[in-house]
Amino acid sequence: MASLVRIAPGALVIGRPLPWDVYDADGNVLLRQGYVIQTNSQLEHLFERGRFKPRKIDLPQEEEFQDNRKRNPFADYAELLITLETTINAITSREESAEKRLLGLSRMLERTCVEAPDATLALVHLYSVNPNIHEQILFYGILCQFIARQFGLDNKRTRILTAAALSANLALVPVADKLNSSNIILSREQREVIQKHPDRSIRALEAAGITNKLLHKIIAQHHEYSDGSGYPENLSGSDILPEAEILALAERYVAMITKRAYRTRMDIIEARKMVSTLADGKFRPAIPRALLDVLGYYPPGVLVRLDNNEVGVVTRRANKSRGPFVQAIFNPRGHRYNGTFERDTSLMDYMIREPEEPETMPSMDFSMLWGFRS
Template sequence: MSDLIRIAPGALTIGRPLPWDVFDADGNVLLRQGYVIQTNTQLEQLFERGRFQPRKIERPKEEVFEDLRPRNPFADYADLLTALEATLKAITSADPSAQKRLLGLSRMLEKTCQASPDASLALVHLYSIGPTIHEQILFYAILCHFTARQFGLDDKRISVLTSAALTANLALVPVADQLNASNRVLTDDQRAVIRKHPERSIQALTSAGITHKLLLKIIAQHHEQGDGSGYPGGLSGTDILPEAEILALSERYVAMITKRAYRNRMNISEARKLIATLGDGKFRPAIPRSLLQVLGDYPPGMLVRLDNNEVGVVTGRPVRARGPFVKAIFGPRGNRYNGTFERDTSLLEYNIRGPEEPEEMPSMDFSMLWGFRA
């Protein structure tokens, strides 16, 4: 495998699942995507020996920046993040390719969600403990896609919303990771940056030739609130687009379940309960309801304990009278299974007893769990 690239220091973090498979210099697999690095020694060994294989995206002759391969959200995760970063840089530098990059990335993400909905939702929960700003943006777009479809928006409006979710926080990218890592009270300057980011994101988009009216309006309104307490315009009620509310709710949910230096993360069950209360004044009631219907009681990627005392990861939402579906990874006595066992939790012995929400995800082979690798 001659196209392997050495892993750069800073690309991996202790306690977070690997974003891709790791190989040695001869192309042998050292660790599968989803393995969680436990120690500094392991981290140093990977920087010393580890390689990864970037997946080459072929550009059609008309230069539409779109990847047409079959969709595996886990294998594509690193590519989606790389494409997002390149797209945002193209916008901020007013590169002529910016609009085509954004359209291609939006289509790529939508096709991924449509082809593998449960696995796409699982990304949000498997990587939610300490995501970077680019990961958070990707999660916003995934949640917007599913929530908007559940809410009843048509395909064209969903596509525009997806593009808005990918770009609404463009002005925050340079400072977001620093803000999330700080446990100090925000300064007046930092608060000003946050409050002005919708306007500054719109300025960057228009400078890059991206002037779609609905796209810009969604971004302008995505921090307005139904009771008039939002910004920048203090809009209320139906003056706010449903797309803007869907984006705002997606951002809020991701903020709830992610860890910040200044607060602990909320577990998924608590976050769902809080989302259920937001239809009273802040949002149209149907929008929080749509997100909760998308997530289900136990969203894909969440760890749960079964009545037989096994621990597994939710891989599929309920289908008619069956599910949610769980792959058991730990036995009743806490032993790690050599492989996985699918459990239909509608069966009495495999009923879900409750969530298991550790501060650190156990190592898992995501592609295998969701059936993408034999």
């Protein structure tokens, strides 16, 4: 297999399912997509011997989108992250391709959300246990797509908002993972980096030739709050763009469901309650309501325990005729099923009892739960 690529350090994480099949240099399969890496020695072995076959993801042009493949968010996940990292590097290096890359990635994420909405939303919840900064940024872009459409933004403004979500934190990229893993009080220098990152991100975009005024304004305002308690200008009310509030809420929600060194992550019930409180002063009420409508009571990708003690993954949100769609993956005794079984959660035996919050996700190819084939 001439197209196999060596796995770069940082691409794989202990406790995280493999995003693709891993091969040796001769093209023999070492581990299948979905296997969860368990130890440091296993990780080092994969970095030493492992190869993967990346899918070619072409950057879409604004005029025409050439890639007509059906979107599989799980198969595309690793490549989306690589494309995001390449885009951020292009901006900070002031490459001529920076704007084209950013708009292309925004368009690509838009198409993925439109064509495979439940599976794309599931990425945010399945991989939120301990995401790195690039994963968090990707989650911001996904959530902004969904919230913006529910809120009623048109396609053009939603696309610019998505580009803002993908670039607003580029000034934090070098330090974010360290900040998230720290359980000590932030130093003055660290607080200054956080306070100034919107302005520094805008200056990096300007230096790369990306001058869209709406994009810059969204980034400048995405830490302002309707009650005037935000930064850097202490704006309030209608002085703040709805796009900026949508991005701020996306970031807040990801922080809620993400594990940090200094706190545990919230389950979906706790997170929904917290989002509900944000409608009272911090945000214009319609934006938190839009996120709650997008999520439903149990959003795709959340693991749940059913009344019969099975554990499954929510694959589709509830509709008018029935509750959330769940694929059972563990039997009542905690053993993995050979395959999965769809459960109607409106039936008494299969009603959802509570969310499950595992430290590591089960080892499996999640894309199969949504009917994709690798």
